[in-house]
Amino acid sequence: MGAKLTPREKDYSKWYNEIVVNADLAENSAVRGCMIIKPYGYAIWEKMQAELDKMFKATGHENAYFPLFVPKSLFEAEEKNAEGFAKECAVVTHYRLQNDEDNPGKLKVDPKAKLEEELVVRPTSEAVIWNTYKSWIQSYRDLPILINQWANVVRWEMRTRLFLRTAEFLWQEGHTAHATKVEAVEETKLMNQVYADFVENYMAIPVIQGTKTASERFAGAEETYCIEALMQDGKALQAGTSHFLGQNFAKAFDVKYATAEGGLEHVWATSWGVSTRLIGALIMTHSDDNGLVLPPNLAPIQVVFVPIYKGEEQQAKIAEVVEGMKVELEQKGVRVKFDNRDKFKPGFKFNEHELKGVPLRVAIGPKDLENGTVEVARRDTLNKTVVAQAELVDFISDQLDKIQVDLFQKALDFRQKHITEVADFDEFKTIIEGKGGFVSAHGDGTAETEKAIKKITKATIRCIPLEAKEEAGQCVYSGNPSKQRVLFAKAY
Amino acid sequence: MGAKLTPREKDYSKWYNEIVVNADLAENSAVRGCMIIKPYGYAIWEKMQAELDKMFKATGHENAYFPLFVPKSLFEAEEKNAEGFAKECAVVTHYRLQNDEDNPGKLKVDPKAKLEEELVVRPTSEAVIWNTYKSWIQSYRDLPILINQWANVVRWEMRTRLFLRTAEFLWQEGHTAHATKVEAVEETKLMNQVYADFVENYMAIPVIQGTKTASERFAGAEETYCIEALMQDGKALQAGTSHFLGQNFAKAFDVKYATAEGGLEHVWATSWGVSTRLIGALIMTHSDDNGLVLPPNLAPIQVVFVPIYKGEEQQAKIAEVVEGMKVELEQKGVRVKFDNRDKFKPGFKFNEHELKGVPLRVAIGPKDLENGTVEVARRDTLNKTVVAQAELVDFISDQLDKIQVDLFQKALDFRQKHITEVADFDEFKTIIEGKGGFVSAHGDGTAETEKAIKKITKATIRCIPLEAKEEAGQCVYSGNPSKQRVLFAKAY
Numbered sequence: 001m002g003a004k005l006t007p008r009e010k011d012y013s014k015w016y017n018e019i020v021v022n023a024d025l026a027e028n029s030a031v032r033g034c035m036i037i038k039p040y041g042y043a044i045w046e047k048m049q050a051e052l053d054k055m056f057k058a059t060g061h062e063n064a065y066f067p068l069f070v071p072k073s074l075f076e077a078e079e080k081n082a083e084g085f086a087k088e089c090a091v092v093t094h095y096r097l098q099n100d101e102d103n104p105g106k107l108k109v110d111p112k113a114k115l116e117e118e119l120v121v122r123p124t125s126e127a128v129i130w131n132t133y134k135s136w137i138q139s140y141r142d143l144p145i146l147i148n149q150w151a152n153v154v155r156w157e158m159r160t161r162l163f164l165r166t167a168e169f170l171w172q173e174g175h176t177a178h179a180t181k182v183e184a185v186e187e188t189k190l191m192n193q194v195y196a197d198f199v200e201n202y203m204a205i206p207v208i209q210g211t212k213t214a215s216e217r218f219a220g221a222e223e224t225y226c227i228e229a230l231m232q233d234g235k236a237l238q239a240g241t242s243h244f245l246g247q248n249f250a251k252a253f254d255v256k257y258a259t260a261e262g263g264l265e266h267v268w269a270t271s272w273g274v275s276t277r278l279i280g281a282l283i284m285t286h287s288d289d290n291g292l293v294l295p296p297n298l299a300p301i302q303v304v305f306v307p308i309y310k311g312e313e314q315q316a317k318i319a320e321v322v323e324g325m326k327v328e329l330e331q332k333g334v335r336v337k338f339d340n341r342d343k344f345k346p347g348f349k350f351n352e353h354e355l356k357g358v359p360l361r362v363a364i365g366p367k368d369l370e371n372g373t374v375e376v377a378r379r380d381t382l383n384k385t386v387v388a389q390a391e392l393v394d395f396i397s398d399q400l401d402k403i404q405v406d407l408f409q410k411a412l413d414f415r416q417k418h419i420t421e422v423a424d425f426d427e428f429k430t431i432i433e434g435k436g437g438f439v440s441a442h443g444d445g446t447a448e449t450e451k452a453i454k455k456i457t458k459a460t461i462r463c464i465p466l467e468a469k470e471e472a473g474q475c476v477y478s479g480n481p482s483k484q485r486v487l488f489a490k491a492y
Numbered sequence: 493m494g495a496k497l498t499p500r501e502k503d504y505s506k507w508y509n510e511i512v513v514n515a516d517l518a519e520n521s522a523v524r525g526c527m528i529i530k531p532y533g534y535a536i537w538e539k540m541q542a543e544l545d546k547m548f549k550a551t552g553h554e555n556a557y558f559p560l561f562v563p564k565s566l567f568e569a570e571e572k573n574a575e576g577f578a579k580e581c582a583v584v585t586h587y588r589l590q591n592d593e594d595n596p597g598k599l600k601v602d603p604k605a606k607l608e609e610e611l612v613v614r615p616t617s618e619a620v621i622w623n624t625y626k627s628w629i630q631s632y633r634d635l636p637i638l639i640n641q642w643a644n645v646v647r648w649e650m651r652t653r654l655f656l657r658t659a660e661f662l663w664q665e666g667h668t669a670h671a672t673k674v675e676a677v678e679e680t681k682l683m684n685q686v687y688a689d690f691v692e693n694y695m696a697i698p699v700i701q702g703t704k705t706a707s708e709r710f711a712g713a714e715e716t717y718c719i720e721a722l723m724q725d726g727k728a729l730q731a732g733t734s735h736f737l738g739q740n741f742a743k744a745f746d747v748k749y750a751t752a753e754g755g756l757e758h759v760w761a762t763s764w765g766v767s768t769r770l771i772g773a774l775i776m777t778h779s780d781d782n783g784l785v786l787p788p789n790l791a792p793i794q795v796v797f798v799p800i801y802k803g804e805e806q807q808a809k810i811a812e813v814v815e816g817m818k819v820e821l822e823q824k825g826v827r828v829k830f831d832n833r834d835k836f837k838p839g840f841k842f843n844e845h846e847l848k849g850v851p852l853r854v855a856i857g858p859k860d861l862e863n864g865t866v867e868v869a870r871r872d873t874l875n876k877t878v879v880a881q882a883e884l885v886d887f888i889s890d891q892l893d894k895i896q897v898d899l900f901q902k903a904l905d906f907r908q909k910h911i912t913e914v915a916d917f918d919e920f921k922t923i924i925e926g927k928g929g930f931v932s933a934h935g936d937g938t939a940e941t942e943k944a945i946k947k948i949t950k951a952t953i954r955c956i957p958l959e960a961k962e963e964a965g966q967c968v969y970s971g972n973p974s975k976q977r978v979l980f981a982k983a984y
Contacts (some may be wrong), residue, residue: 034559067526086589097578
């Protein structure tokens with residue numbers, strides 16, 4: 001493991017990068033802005049995928065797969081969407097390389113293999129999917145279509161950070177088609193709720209559900225619902241979005257359906273997505289200066305056994321006891337690792353598993369063999385407890401549940417302390433610059449005010465909370481009347 | 493459902509395309525050569541992925557994710573590999589579109605956003621992965637590395653067919669690094685065996701394991717192991733390959749490790765993959781003129797209940813009985829659908845489920861209610877049996893097992909009848925042109941002979957079977973001496 005992490009207090013951003021790399025989650029690649037997700041990081045993503053996939057299927061969705069490439073003419077069909085992504089997209093222009101005569105052993109683009117029409121590497125798949133739905137939808141009987149896709153997408157971001165913002169990332173994108181506006185809006189809200197449930201119950205990250213202002217909306221959406229989380233440095237992170245697309249894509253791709261009454265109407269659409277960015281949120285919500293802290297529900301390894309021994313005889317005896325307990329735990333569905341590597345000392349292993357955020361560590365040495373005990377250490381609190389071997393299985397089950405709950409509660413307490421109601425713009429600036437977190441303030445709802453506030457403070461409106469109560473007030477910036485508070489914050 | 497399928501006898505290729513489209517498996521997209529995998533087709537792929545993933549993990553592999561793009565300079569590092577894929581790769585040259593002043597509302601490539609170095613969309617990931625392994629591997633302690641990736645890849649094929657050959661396809665690619673040649677060869681064979689087990693036990697397709705000749709080898713491999721299957725039209729299909737890459741990539745990317753003895757050696761490599769092409773093999777092995785036939789182990793729906801009723805009262809009674817049996821079956825792990833759609837008649841439903849290859853159909857009507865029976869129809873044999881409701885769960889369990897076994901046996905019988913030993917080239921040509929299938933013949937092992945035979949007959953050496961026995965003979969083409977027979981066939 002070697003060097004300790006930079007403490008959060010000293011340099012939060014550096015701390016984050018060090019955790020990602022030292023906990024073996026991901027690293028930068030030779031391709032600008034693209035990351036390599038290492039096995040340990042990918043195992044967390046697999047757990048997230050598995051749970052989300054179950055939730056999507058339980059709400060009636062099916063998976064499918066659409067092409068990676070979007071022909072330029074389809075890409076530009078929905079103008080706002082195209083405008084939103086045109087400035088940052090990878091474009092395929094040729095389909096062949098040839099030998100470079102001037103540089104033996106090297107290749108160059110074959111100018112004769114130029115595509116008639118350029119292909120955009122999908123930054124999102126509305127265009128290619130709605131062009132397909134056109135042929136799938138004739139009548140109201142064909143609706144709704146409830147499809148999800150697990151895929152990679154590419155957005156040519158100029159400033160990238162592992163997991164949080166990368167040129168290529170992995171995500172899921174739901175794309176649904178409905179007969180009525182009401183149904184499409186219900187779907188949009190439902191999937192935002194599914195995201196909130198997943199992020200709170202599995203990732204142990206409290207979120208605020210809300211809608212975006214026009215300037216923060218998805219390009220091509222009529223309304224964007226979102227879940228917003230708060231990181232330990234007081235910056236917000238948009239953890240998932242669900243878009244009501246109105247009839248924009250149906251109109252751009254001419255997708256109409258025959259109604260039961262014999263009419264012909266444009267179809268209503270939604271799309272919704274979460275990505276590997278969530279792993280960034282997971283890291284920044286729970287981890288500490290010792291490394292990663294993982295909620296048990298997503299930890300690839302929930303319990304690690306570390307034996308402490310001198311000589312082969314002790315080693316064998318301990319192994320026998322551990323293997324027995326391991327089997328029992330696995331029968332209960334607990335993900336267990338027995339770290340019996342002989343070439344590393346216990347202290348080294350302790351550090352490694354701490355850095356990698358394994359929720360519970362069970363140490364067992366010769367004294368424990370005599371006493372029929374083990375020592376259990378919690379990663380989140382670092383507390384240690386001596387437990388009788390006979391009681392270990394129940395103890396671990398309880399502790400895993402408890403850690404999951406405690407992590408959520410801790411993050412919730414932090415967030416509650418970091419929602420600050422402000423009355424004027426001086427207070428607004430003081431909070432944003434100092435304490436950070438969400439600032440709950442009245443705004444006048446105009447794009448100009450939002451832009452001006454962003455320019456001065458770098459804070460944006462993260463969302464108009466769904467649960468915001470009506471409350472007459474004055475915009476902190478313009479002094480114009482306002483009906484409710486919205487949440488501002490600096491954001492990832 | 494509408495029109496019947498073109499019979500296999502009349503036009504095998506058309507029959508195949510019709511099944512793919514009419515059984516809702518996949519369709520062509522607006523992007524040349526790229527397919528849309530529809531929910532039903534994708535559900536089969538998900539089942540395949542789940543089983544393969546278990547098998548990979550059971551043999552010690554972990555999943556990870558590497559970038560979609562390969563910088564040209566990395567792509568060209570391993571010369572043979574580059575040569576093999578350069579002629580059919582999608583190349584990203586720009587990272588931005590801009591408004592086209594000459595065509596309002598249209599976009600064009602921004603010439604100022606030209607990449608300094610072109611990016612190849614991965615046709616396979618050896619280059620990007622071995623460039624990464626370079627920093628992961630220092631010592632023998634870092635070995636072996638056993639990684640798999642589930643991903644999309646792009647090969648700019650000129651003639652494409654749904655599932656069988658598409659410009660973009662989904663696959664898994666294993667990439668392992670080893671300290672010794674022996675270990676890498678063992679890994680190569682092990683994964684070929686894993687593929688054989690999967691294809692035979694889950695897909696019910698018998699395969700022949702063998703090695704490729706130099707001209708059919710993966711670009712950059714020292715040895716390619718493969719599993720070869722036989723389709724109903726007598727053409728072979730390469731269902732999976734596992735490559736021993738020697739030290740080629742380690743040398744191209746300078747990946748060395750410190751040995752336990754203090755030396756410094758290049759690392760040994762393997763790679764192995766199967767793709768959505770397997771779905772093409774699945775279709776062509778088992779299906780018939782009525783549509784798709786799916787082996788129960790991979791069928792998204794294993795049993796479908798179709799109620800036959802007049803009026804709501806009958807409908808309600810039947811539904812009650814069906815729901816009871818459905819719960820019982822699901823508790824046993826059977827994937828069941830109750831097709832209670834009111835807007836379609838039973839005959840329509842029968843056709844649809846037949847076309848989609850659901851292994852067992854259970855019909856239940858008013859007479860069955862009186863008698864306590866149901867009628868079970870097997871998709872593969874089309875046989876119908878009246879079964880007591882009380883015995884249905886056991887009957888279905890048995891039948892699903894039996895169908896799985898019978899499909900494999902039927903395909904095996906067909907293949908055994910289509911391996912023909914020939915003594916001379918006239919016989920060779922007669923068999924290849926007429927009966928088809930594998931021709932077992934002596935070859936002299938030279939590329940010239942292979943090329944000449946291919947030119948005349950379109951047949952290639954599919955593999956040198958692992959189980960081929962030594963047998964002195966003369967090459968069917970050149971008359972030169974040969975030590976064993978190899979398998980020739982026309983192939984997909």
